[in-house]
Amino acid sequence: MSTANHVAAETAAGTATGTTPVTARGDAPAAGRAPAASAPAAEGAPAPGISNANLVARDLAHVWHPCTQMKDHERLPPLPVRRAYGCWLEDYDGRRYLDAISSWWVNLFGHCHPLIGAAVAAQLQQCEHVLLAGVAHEPAVALAEELVCIAPAGLTRCFFADNGSAAVEVALKMSFHYWQNRALTRKRRFVTLANSYHGETLGALAVGNVELYKRVYAPLLMDVLTAPSPDCYERERGESWADYSRRRFEDMRALLERHAEEIAAVIVEPLVQCAGNMRMYDPVYLSLLRAACDEYQVHLIADEIAVGFGRTGTLFACEQAGITPDLLCLSKGLTGGYLPLSAVLAGERIYEAFYAEYSAQRAFLHSHSYTGNPLACAAARATLQIFATTPVIEDNRRLAAHLAARLAPLTEHPHVADVRQTGMIAAVELVRERATRTPWPAEERRGWRIHREARARGVLLRPLGEVVYFMPPYVITEEQIDLMVNVAAQAIEAACG
Numbered sequence: 001m002s003t004a005n006h007v008a009a010e011t012a013a014g015t016a017t018g019t020t021p022v023t024a025r026g027d028a029p030a031a032g033r034a035p036a037a038s039a040p041a042a043e044g045a046p047a048p049g050i051s052n053a054n055l056v057a058r059d060l061a062h063v064w065h066p067c068t069q070m071k072d073h074e075r076l077p078p079l080p081v082r083r084a085y086g087c088w089l090e091d092y093d094g095r096r097y098l099d100a101i102s103s104w105w106v107n108l109f110g111h112c113h114p115l116i117g118a119a120v121a122a123q124l125q126q127c128e129h130v131l132l133a134g135v136a137h138e139p140a141v142a143l144a145e146e147l148v149c150i151a152p153a154g155l156t157r158c159f160f161a162d163n164g165s166a167a168v169e170v171a172l173k174m175s176f177h178y179w180q181n182r183a184l185t186r187k188r189r190f191v192t193l194a195n196s197y198h199g200e201t202l203g204a205l206a207v208g209n210v211e212l213y214k215r216v217y218a219p220l221l222m223d224v225l226t227a228p229s230p231d232c233y234e235r236e237r238g239e240s241w242a243d244y245s246r247r248r249f250e251d252m253r254a255l256l257e258r259h260a261e262e263i264a265a266v267i268v269e270p271l272v273q274c275a276g277n278m279r280m281y282d283p284v285y286l287s288l289l290r291a292a293c294d295e296y297q298v299h300l301i302a303d304e305i306a307v308g309f310g311r312t313g314t315l316f317a318c319e320q321a322g323i324t325p326d327l328l329c330l331s332k333g334l335t336g337g338y339l340p341l342s343a344v345l346a347g348e349r350i351y352e353a354f355y356a357e358y359s360a361q362r363a364f365l366h367s368h369s370y371t372g373n374p375l376a377c378a379a380a381r382a383t384l385q386i387f388a389t390t391p392v393i394e395d396n397r398r399l400a401a402h403l404a405a406r407l408a409p410l411t412e413h414p415h416v417a418d419v420r421q422t423g424m425i426a427a428v429e430l431v432r433e434r435a436t437r438t439p440w441p442a443e444e445r446r447g448w449r450i451h452r453e454a455r456a457r458g459v460l461l462r463p464l465g466e467v468v469y470f471m472p473p474y475v476i477t478e479e480q481i482d483l484m485v486n487v488a489a490q491a492i493e494a495a496c497g
């Protein structure tokens with residue numbers, strides 16, 4: 001079957017099963033919000049010569065997609081996206097797909113948000129990019145000021161990079177280097193949690209723990225200490241999240257006690273291990289960990305790249321435990337999903353360990369060409385402006401409650417082992433046999449089938465294994481949540497029934 005035929009089959013399936021053509025001019029903005037993007041007024045004709053079929057054919061001739069077995073595209077071509085607005089992605093036939101995963105968890109306020117777009121456009125007239133070494137520019141200065149204001153207390157220094165993995169590399173190197181500068185040269189190992197994910201560059205991969213991404217590269221990776229995950233899917237029947245998280249912390253404490261002298265830092269994803277199948281745990285684990293890190297003189301690195309900026313129900317997940325990490329990694333939602341940017345926030349104690357005469361050779365010399373790019377900083381400032389001027393966290397509480405209510409019936413489904421949620425992240429864990437929680441054989445690829453079925457019905461889902469999750473933009477409406485969950489339920493039925 002040719003690529004063009006694949007697209008035709010896909011498109012026909014979309015029509016037959018109810019993929020939503022664009023009829024309305026836009027979606028009503030959520031109450032109390034800055035206006036979300038609506039369908040652009042001038043729909044216009046697609047650029048001449050571009051159609052779903054030929055874009056996909058050109059794509060498959062040259063683009064090597066991330067996180068993809070390219071041969072899968074023989075059966076399901078990449079989704080051609082002509083434009084995006086609000087929660088919608090639209091193809092060249094005017095069919096639209098609900099972006100239920102915020103384009104890999106980056107988008108907060110919808111695609112083509114007018115305020116963020118305007119801020120980037122205005123910055124484009126001033127300065128598109130300038131290096132940040134030895135140069136000060138207002139977008140980076142103002143963003144650093146704003147981030148230290150909203151971050152957990154005590155984080156006063158902001159080091160920019162340009163993606164999440166780079167932020168993790170920065171945090172690991174900064175921690176290690178801090179101890180070197182303090183002449184505690186034995187402190188060079190990192191502690192990570194089982195089932196964690198921190199990115200895919202070699203350092204980030206080493207402190208991550210998801211087999212799928214790590215296995216092949218294991219010979220290249222530094223050795224780390226791994227503590228069991230507090231992931232509450234594994235708790236005993238009747239045991240509370242808090243009790244289980246507390247119980248799991250004992251393993252972490254033992255590890256810290258045994259190896260404190262050689263440990264630089266513990267790195268965790270606060271509250272939700274996102275790429276690790278959206279497994280969740282109780283904030284008490286973070287409180288205990290903070291206290292133990294202080295006791296054993298070990299840095300705590302909070303990787304809030306996925307969970308920061310309101311995803312878990314508070315602006316930062318660490319707030320729910322009332323803690324300040326030593327290093328805080330931010331990215332993804334930082335720019336509202338507009339442009340690549342990341343930041344690592346640190347306190348004065350860490351900063352001062354690097355501050356010395358040049359001859360002391362203590363400076364932190366990490367750099368990336370696009371560090372602190374002004375356009376990305378402008379997008380980030382506009383994003384923070386939306387948080388400052390609209391009740392995002394409160395509105396999300398209502399949306400999260402609606403999502404929980406809509407997902408509730410799925411708890412009874414014969415192939416559902418668990419439905420869990422933390423704020424605006426929800427997940428449905430599917431198994432072959434509910435009573436024993438026996439997973440589906442991986443080679444059956446039920447999750448991938450669900451992705452295909454949902455896409456044919458106009459919703460973009462990307463299950464992690466057999467875990468269907470929802471992480472929509474915050475401008476999603478209750479009606480769109482209903483659509484998202486209904487389609488997910490239909491897709492589960494079609495793929496697992």
Ligand SMILES: Cc1ncc(COP(=O)(O)O)c(C=O)c1O
Pocket residue numbers: 163164165166168197198199200269274275303304305306307331332
């Ligand atoms: C918790 C966490 N850390 C780090 C990363 C890596 O970010 P990036 O994909 O921007 O490199 C991710 C990406 O999903 C993540 O979820």
